[in-house]
Amino acid sequence: MPEVLSITGLTAGYGPLRVLHEIDFNVEEGERVGLVGLNGHGKTTLFRAVSHLVGWQSGSIKLNGEEIGGTRSLGPGRRTSGIVRKGLAMTPQGDAIFPGLTVRQHLDCGAYSRLAWRERRRRRDTVMDIFPPLRKLEDALVGKLSGGERRMVSVGRALMVEASLYLVDEPSLGLAPKISASVIEALFSLPTEGRAMVIAEQNVALLTGRVDRMIGMHAGRLRGDVGHVGLE
């Protein structure tokens, strides 16, 4: 299968802090990969480096064979919209919701490309098929929803564009186990054809048996052996 994401020699951090050390990481089309590690070991920073949202970074990152890495000189976020247009969708940790928007408005925020915006009704419908509880909440303010419903909105927003790479940061954070499992099941109900997904999690059990492979992250380095990241 072709590689959707190919990372070579990625080093990244914030100011004087070096968080990622020479990371090599590849994800093929159709793969679901679990990225597991304790708090503060760099999972979010890896996702943010792919979307150019860290303080600084160097190394090669290829999305569908096209170079999106390198050293940024324009400041965090300046290249992000271009990378999203090339096929990246990311669900940030902790929802990053806008409490004053309705569910519909919120989902529409994710229809970022021109094509996605034109097709937003159909895409909203697809998101609601994946997360049925949202259907009756379309006009509800997101700030009034339960934690599980908010997470569905947050993940659903990333599904409003047709991306080839989905980066999902700790979908279980702060949720009851049953609700986390239902969010994960819903995510995995997406067809894998033409896309790849990386899910950062501390809850290894939630991903066990559901992903194609798991990779551990410890102190800013990837470890193939998940048993050495302090979670099992």
Ligand SMILES: Nc1ncnc2c1ncn2[C@@H]1O[C@H](COP(=O)(O)OP(=O)(O)OP(=O)(O)O)[C@@H](O)[C@H]1O
């Ligand atoms: N914006 C920032 N400015 C400075 N340091 C940061 C920033 N964001 C993260 N860090 C630091 O980078 C390191 C890695 O954090 P990161 O959030 O990538 O880890 P993580 O494995 O995703 O953990 P978590 O689940 O807590 O997000 C930590 O030492 C953290 O304090």
